[in-house]
Amino acid sequence: MTSPTDILPVGLEDSLPSSAARITAAMRACLDVLDSHGYDRVRPPLLEFESSLAARMPGLQTPNMFRFVDPASLRTLALRSDITPQIGRIAATSMKDAARPLRLAYSGDTALIRASQLDPARERLQLGAELIGTDTVEAASETVTLAIEALQAAGLTGISVDFTLPDLVDTLAAQDMSLSRNTIEAIRRELDTKDAGGLTAAGGAAYLPLLFATGPFEDAMAKLRELDAGGVLATRLDGLEAIARRVDAMENATESGIENGGARITLDPTERHGFEYQSWFGFTLYAEGVRGSAGRGGTYRIGGSEEPASGFTLYLDRLAEGAPEPEAAQVVYLPQGHDRDAAAKLRREGWRTVAQIGEDEDAEALGCTHVLEADGARELG
Template sequence: MQTWQLPQHIADILPERARQLESVKEQILALFRVHGFELVHPPLMEYSDSLLTHIDEGLSLKTIRVPDQLSGRQLGIRADITPQVARIDAHLLSHNQGINRLCYSGSMLHAKPDGLLATREPYQTGAELYGYAGTAADIELIDLMIKSLKLGGINNAILSLGHLGVFRALAQAANLQENQSRQLLATMQNKDREAVRDLAKSWQLDDIWTNALATLPELYGGRDILQAAKQRLPQLTAVSQAIDVLEQVCHAFPHQAVHIDFAEVRVDNYHTGLLYAAYAPEHHDAVARGGRYDGLGEYFGRSRPATGFSFDLRVFGAYLAASSRPEAVRVALADYAQAIEKINELREQGICVVVDYGMNDNSGSLKRLQKQGDEWILV
């Protein structure tokens, strides 16, 4: 085995792509800033208990663990930044009883990739809002998500909506156990109504709940599917409230392409209600995901309503225009010491100046800094 080979689903980011991603990252963080979101930098690694690995099975399977040689405790390399931000809101920013708007951008590691084409080192970027339970906060975050995608070159994203409240209301009414709910959710992902029905019948559920659960995989489509849901689902308060939230979001984005799926629940276990995601043409999976996760901070000492989204910054590489290296100015090595004041002046103006060692380089510079009379000028 060659020692320089990287692990599977791990890759370097080379100069052109790195320029693209850093540039769009700066623009997105600036966008977050003007919308009132403060930047935080959680650590790449902390004690695994703090990463919610023991209460979220999906997150636990993604998390790489190592022993801490200082404390003897188990460390985890983060597989998701959202729980870390929830910890910051609940613990380090607990003095603020109002709204906290927080954002972040950083690498995380997965023990296994999410798919055949997925990286194990996503560069997760996102924004979270804590302290307000109303749908207006979700709408604010969805709007920010769509604006972020446009900065990343994705102008025709489809907004996908779902709501965990519908399934959970039906599961509660049918008296499902937690393990039954998880099994049923997994079955629903294949959109196989009969498989859902057979599973519900095997548990001897009442027909009203068996039929309602088997209906969920069929309730997907455009905005008009909400009316169908009202007609076909049982009249439970929680179901009506969830549909009302979906209607509010649809009304807030009248010109946005929307897809609604009542069986779309492929999220981390900590989500609690409205789910939103964005899909782009010619991409195999969602380019951004988010949703409401009220109460996640309770584990860290403060339960708060919360909503937020995130995306892998690397995804934008396929949508951004090619990036060329900024033009550089060359200065001969023999002239460097004499020209240092002029060089510093140019660099302070944002102009790239490189030393010419008399060899080919990749600077692409066409201009030179030369002395004419008493002045250094660009030639």
């Protein structure tokens, strides 16, 4: 029987050996991809002053963070809910004089006070990359294709990427001076909920076609081009098409019937949930076997320095659900009095070893596939 003292809080769970192995393998594969593209890993602290986290990322919800008073400084500390603001702080302070564009990678735990019903997890293992110091289509393209390549390296298939334009409403509303701030906010809200009736009632009838400019990328883009009669969105739409071409050109397509390279591409131009601090471009990643999204990213500006950047975050513990089981290792049981030099040689060759500690141990029950004998490793069974 489980003791009440052994029950974990809602939204938190243990990762047992099989799950932890998948997460670790996915993390290593993703970090190797980022490193191969010139992204240097940094490790910001788990805790920071609340004011510092809030200052670097507009729209960050600090009330959703675990907060408490630091007995040393008597200032409010916060347990990070997102690592991206910390990368922004590093870029704006410790690495402000580093050459641009600056490429940084990270991996670490985050926590939330409360989660959503759709995603009840209150702890996440994030991994990501930030490209800092430039706001170009080329930079955004690198971010998207790098994220897809990282997912592929982790063994995920059926990858799709959904593009969005986070500042779409602001861009269009800037051309219509008759709309009040309250009306614009109401239009955003109704577009978020995809409510055509509510959108009309809010004074946003002109924005109704945006609700239908969604779906497969080419079809949705054609509808957006038709809507953009004045050419207000031309630069952004050209940018989206250039990014899509980069995704189309990717090598190492998955084996799930994808013909256009690394991922299927869709477009939902009015999607804003999770893109509160993004500027002109955002994207969400999906993959087979992964509940919800595998990650998201886009372009933004670092609070305080206003330096442009683009990046992405992958949710490792979530995407590991769709990752394949790591290849089973050969495990050698080492009886008492075994040849230690021979055991060390096996480990150098990539074997795992389990040394006998007590009497009456069952080597096979301990997961061993071989036993070390005088003439080498002999297969059990």
